Amino acid sequence: MDKEIKSHGLSSAKRAASRPYVMPETEAMLMANDLLMPYETYFKSPLAKLGAIKKGLSSDAITDLLRVTGATQIDIARWLDITEPTLRKHIQGSRELNRGLSEHIIQLFELFDKGIDTFGSLDEFKSWLKHYNPGIDAIPFDLLDTLTGISIVLNQLIRIDYGVLA
Template identity: 80%
Template sequence: MSKAIKNPVSGAAASRPYVVHETTSMVNDLLVPYETYFKSPLARLGAIKQGLRSGAIADLLQVTGATQIDIAKWLDITEPTLRKHIQGSRELNQGLSEHIIQLFELFDKGLDTFGSLDEFKSWLKHYNPGIDAVPFDLLDTHTGISIILTQLIRIDYGVLA
């Protein structure tokens, strides 16, 4: 279900209304607690050192729409360990916390670049000549995520070659 946002200047619906999908709205709500970490390196460092709450993995599953198998692969942990983290109440270790924050930042940027989570997820799963890889296959390393973020910035600026 989508809804048109009224043009704030005229108060009327724009001729080409900005469409917000309920899924996108839900994802934005899930990303709100993590957005501070995208903007402030010190806040990010503090969160990494303290460890994210274990519920961050459940949030990651919802934001990405990925399977538990995919998330476990990205985080380099087994599925049983992933399930223990999801059900647990302890803070995550620094490595997992850092990787999860980077994934949240990537999906936030992807949503911003493509305007639709579904379009971003589709882009992730197709070969990209700019990085000579399928972006989805790079989500298991910090360097891979950085390469994808750089490519999203290039897309924003129209530099595709």
């Protein structure tokens, strides 16, 4: 038998297979950019954004949001102020989302697009989101449950772009 290191009865190959796959940064960045592409017209045109909100985004937008943000379903449900079972129903459904959910999701996509632009890396932005920021006196991740909170975080990213950190 090969000299495999055994841990809890699993070979190293089986242990590796049981861990989630972590994408290399460039692959994650390309995936995020691909997922954000259909929503970019809403970031550039307020009228296009308004039209999408009034029509309602496809329920696929929630799946895209999960993939772009890397957040858990618990986090996304909290941000969108819905229960986890309701979130799962939206993910499995084929109906358009209501205006409130559509607007919130578009704002989150816009924030992540700006965060990737500001930090040059999806992982760097996600790390920044989870640390206390003295400029806004909060952890940015905790503000994503309201449109005003998203706006505060977006404004902080703009300040970072211009070098105004205090």
